Amino acid sequence: IVAEPGQNGADFSMRIFNTDGSEAEQCGNGARCFAKFLHDEGLTDQTRLVVDTGSRLVQLEIEDNWQVMVDMGAPGFEPSALPFDAQDEANVYQLDVAGEMVEISAISMGNPHAVLLVDDVDTAPVERLGSAIEWHSRFPQRTNVGFACPSTRSKIRLRVWERGVGETLACGSGACAAAVACYRLGRIDEEIEVELPGGIAFVRWPGQGPVFLRGPAVTVYRGEIDPDAL
Known part of the structure; x- marks a missing residue:
């Protein structure tokens, strides 16, 4: 609006x-x-x-x-910025999802994002884990959930479960959060292509400062x- x-x-x-x-x-x-x-x-x-x-x-x-x-x-990593219930800032957190331990990165792009690295986005349990993580008690204001697979140093495949929506064809802030998470884990370069079900977005982040999204x-x-x- x-x-x-x-x-x-x-x-x-x-x-x-x-x-x-x-x-x-x-x-x-x-x-x-x-x-x-x-x-x-x-x-x-x-x-x-x-x-x-x-x-x-x-x-x-x-x-x-x-x-x-x-x-x-600029992305935010302080847990209170999302908000996310954690004592200290970390690149990766262990999250207990109905007895299953899941590794996530927690990133704020002005809105909260949990990013999981997966081997194959096509078979990732987006609906099951997406909904469970969105509503997880450690995210008191709920969260968006990205399932990211870095296929090369310059490309990520991504599916996103959006807070309040469910799985969507594309998510710009989700593409940025996934790029930031993968860069911090040493999986990608600073300028990449993000392939989502609905199309391609381009993201650039050199490790500090603002994230740039183009499409x-x-x-x-x-x-x-x-x-x-x-």
């Missing part, structure tokens, strides 16, 4: 709602689509925008052929909603 900007230097504010009605703090793919919508509706002709997502300011740059680069801000934005359809039907 396009909202009035606050007093923090943003050009626009964006509110993000999941399919279960819960409000999200951040959405990388949503930010790219937001930029496309603003231009389609004639609300701006700027190619560089600052957008307030609720949890942080993100910077958008519209490139040729409607590729949109998003400065997603296309395309108008798929237009519709109208009768407010009286809501």
